[in-house]
Amino acid sequence: MTTPTDSQRMEKIVSLCKRRGFIFQSSEIYGGLNGAWDYGPLGVELKRNLKNYWWRVMVHERDDVVGMDGAILTHPEVLRASGHVEGFSDPMIDCRSCKAHLRIDQLIDKKGVKQCPNCGGKDLTEARQFNLMFETHLGAAADESSIAYLRPETAQSIFVQFKNILEVSRKKLPFGIAQIGKAFRNEINPRNFTFRSREFEQMELEYFCRAEEGMQLLDYWLKERLKFYENIGIPREKLHAREVPDDERAFYSKGTYDIEYDFPFGRQELEGVAYRTDYDLSQHQKASGKSLEYFDEETKQRFVPHVVEPSAGVDRTVLALICEAYAEDQAPDEKGKMEARVVLRFHPRMAPIKCGVFPLLKNNEQLVAKAKEIVDLLRPHMTVFYDGSGAIGRRYRRQDEIGTPFGVTIDFETLGEKDASLRDTVTLRDRDSMKQERVAIKDLPSILRDRIA
Ligand code: ATP
Numbered sequence: 001m002t003t004p005t006d007s008q009r010m011e012k013i014v015s016l017c018k019r020r021g022f023i024f025q026s027s028e029i030y031g032g033l034n035g036a037w038d039y040g041p042l043g044v045e046l047k048r049n050l051k052n053y054w055w056r057v058m059v060h061e062r063d064d065v066v067g068m069d070g071a072i073l074t075h076p077e078v079l080r081a082s083g084h085v086e087g088f089s090d091p092m093i094d095c096r097s098c099k100a101h102l103r104i105d106q107l108i109d110k111k112g113v114k115q116c117p118n119c120g121g122k123d124l125t126e127a128r129q130f131n132l133m134f135e136t137h138l139g140a141a142a143d144e145s146s147i148a149y150l151r152p153e154t155a156q157s158i159f160v161q162f163k164n165i166l167e168v169s170r171k172k173l174p175f176g177i178a179q180i181g182k183a184f185r186n187e188i189n190p191r192n193f194t195f196r197s198r199e200f201e202q203m204e205l206e207y208f209c210r211a212e213e214g215m216q217l218l219d220y221w222l223k224e225r226l227k228f229y230e231n232i233g234i235p236r237e238k239l240h241a242r243e244v245p246d247d248e249r250a251f252y253s254k255g256t257y258d259i260e261y262d263f264p265f266g267r268q269e270l271e272g273v274a275y276r277t278d279y280d281l282s283q284h285q286k287a288s289g290k291s292l293e294y295f296d297e298e299t300k301q302r303f304v305p306h307v308v309e310p311s312a313g314v315d316r317t318v319l320a321l322i323c324e325a326y327a328e329d330q331a332p333d334e335k336g337k338m339e340a341r342v343v344l345r346f347h348p349r350m351a352p353i354k355c356g357v358f359p360l361l362k363n364n365e366q367l368v369a370k371a372k373e374i375v376d377l378l379r380p381h382m383t384v385f386y387d388g389s390g391a392i393g394r395r396y397r398r399q400d401e402i403g404t405p406f407g408v409t410i411d412f413e414t415l416g417e418k419d420a421s422l423r424d425t426v427t428l429r430d431r432d433s434m435k436q437e438r439v440a441i442k443d444l445p446s447i448l449r450d451r452i453a
Contacts, residue, residue: 006264007145013264014193015325016342020402022046022322033197037315042402045352045383047201048234051180053349054203054312055371057228059179065176065205066169070157072182073138074149080157081287082280084149092130092188096099097121103188117155132185134198147366150184158206159178159280162292173294173305174209174217180314192265194315201314208294208305211278217308218255218275225259225273227311231315233347234324239270252279259312260320262321265293271312277305317452321350325403331434334393344403345432354382354398355448356407371410372439374426381445382452396429405431406448414441 017023021040025032039047060066078087091104093114107114115122134150137143151157158165158177165177182205190196195295209217222241229239244256250430256274260267281304285292293302314419325344331338348354357375358368368388378384383403385397392409399407427436428447439447 008190010323011195011266012342014323015119015257016203016344016374016401017043017322019194035187035196037194037199042352046321046346046350047314049350049352050317050321051201051203051314053232054228055178055180057175058205060206062176062280064174065164065178065207066170066171067164067178068158068161069181070151070161070179072151072184073136074151074156076147077287078160078284079133079152080155081283082139082159083283084152085131086155088133089129090154091127091129093127094125095121096123096125101188106189113342122149126241128144129186131366132187134184134186139329141354152200153183153311154181154186154204155206155280155311156202158178158227159284162208162281163290166183166253166294170226173296174207174213176205176207178203178205180204182237185426192263192268194263195263195268197315200316202311203314204309206309207308207310209308210303211306214277214306214308215255218257218273220258221308221310223233223260225271225312227417229261229270229317231347232321233345234261238324240267244272250274250276250279252277263320263323268316271419273309273310275306278306280307281305319425320352321346329402331397332393334391341397341398341400343431346403346405348405351403351405351425351452352383353385353399353402353404354452356395356404357384357386358392358395358407358409359388360409364424365411365417367410370414373407374410377441377444378436378448381449383413400431403431405421406430409436413438 020042022043024038026036027033059065072254078119093102093104095102098116098119098121100116100118106117108117113122114124132233133152136148136150137146138148139146143191157276158179182255182280183202183203184199186196187196190198190364207221226239230236238261240260242258242260244258247255253260254275254277256272259271259307261270281292285304292304294305295302295375325346327343327345329343330338331341355378357358359371371386375384375386397405413422414424414426425438426441429436
């Protein structure tokens with residue numbers, strides 16, 4: 001149940017996202033496009049850090065995974081074989097009073113009577129299946145023969161390219177194919193900010209294996225994925241591995257876990273980790289008539305591999321990172337008096353801007369020149385933000401609010417005016433502890449690189 005403080009917290013997060021340029025409503029000046037979001041200058045950096053880190057640990061740091069980048073436009077036969085054309089639907093109900101279209105699980109149950117959550121109306125239509133795929137037409141003829149779909153998940157292009165990638169990569173089982181990209185679902189009710197969108201991004205791995213390895217690899221990938229979330233700053237106690245019961249699981253799956261996070265609006269899914277057996281490859285083999293078998297050179301056997309799939313949402317994870325980072329606390333102002341501050345405590349690895357650079361005074365040429373030198377020194381290694389205007393406390397506060405973990409201040413000590421031993425040193429401030437240390441300018445790149453790696 002969402003408490004008032006949770007909904008207030010969510011409101012503050014949404015407003016900070018807009019005010020500081022993380023996330024905007026798509027097509028906002030035309031009234032907005034429901035279920036679509038645009039990421040601003042800070043949002044795109046955060047999103048990119050997340051995707052790059054996923055790619056690093058899931059592909060670059062492993063010998064057994066290769067990547068691909070498939071097309072969004074998808075042949076209808078692919079999605080017919082996968083079962084999406086027939087079955088990728090949610091049961092939808094209309095409220096005859098307020099005309100709302102509702103997913104069946106959104107209805108309110110009052111003493112066994114179903115009601116509309118918008119107007120409380122009880123005059124509801126029968127449930128009917130609503131297919132969530134976006135259909136489009138290729139070329140000039142808009143008829144049956146030209147139908148294509150925007151992919152509802154990235155996974156299918158991995159299955160369809162399995163044989164090509166197996167041949168070119170010459171991998172042996174078990175091995176995986178990873179992909180990050182857009183997916184589209186015509187959700188009946190997009191809601192909870194970016195949580196349920198109609199256009200979103202996924203980070204998916206299809207990890208192919210022998211049948212007898214499936215259940216063990218499901219547990220392995222669940223652990224790996226939980227570790228991943230901890231490594232980007234989401235504490236273990238806010239993550240939950242829910243074993244999906246038999247009646248909720250896809251009929252072909254032998255085991256599925258949902259990794260859930262405690263959002264301010266409730267505990268909700270971030271990622272699904274599913275053992276999908278050999279269903280997908282077998283379906284495509286049957287429908288296309290092309291062999292998708294693997295030949296085991298040792299046993300001389302041919303068989304269709306099984307697959308374990310960790311499938312994560314980029315946008316949902318970005319939202320979890322922002323929700324987790326958001327904090328309000330107290331920090332000293334110019335005169336050392338405590339004042340309220342809003343701070344995003346991003347893990348340094350995820351923070352959009354890694355380091356703020358501040359000359360103590362904006363109209364002192366020497367301080368400004370030194371600060372610009374430091375910006376040039378750091379820029380090849382990380383995202384840096386130069387801020388010369390306003391009181392230094394204000395400048396810290398502006399960076400705290402966007403989650404910049406480190407701040408470097410160039411003062412008169414840096415110029416060595418009073419004490420030559422301090423020449424070319426700066427203060428390095430930590431966003432969370434607010435502690436300041438004195439470090440040599442030449443050591444800054446390596447000190448900061450270690451802390452953001
Ligand atoms: P849900 O039950 O919340 O609709 P799902 O179980 O249908 O999600 P999957 O098909 O398992 O989701 O997709 C894998 C991941 O893709 C999800 O865990 C989620 O992070 C992301 N995802 C799915 N649908 C959406 C959406 N409409 N908006 C944003 N992300 C989504």
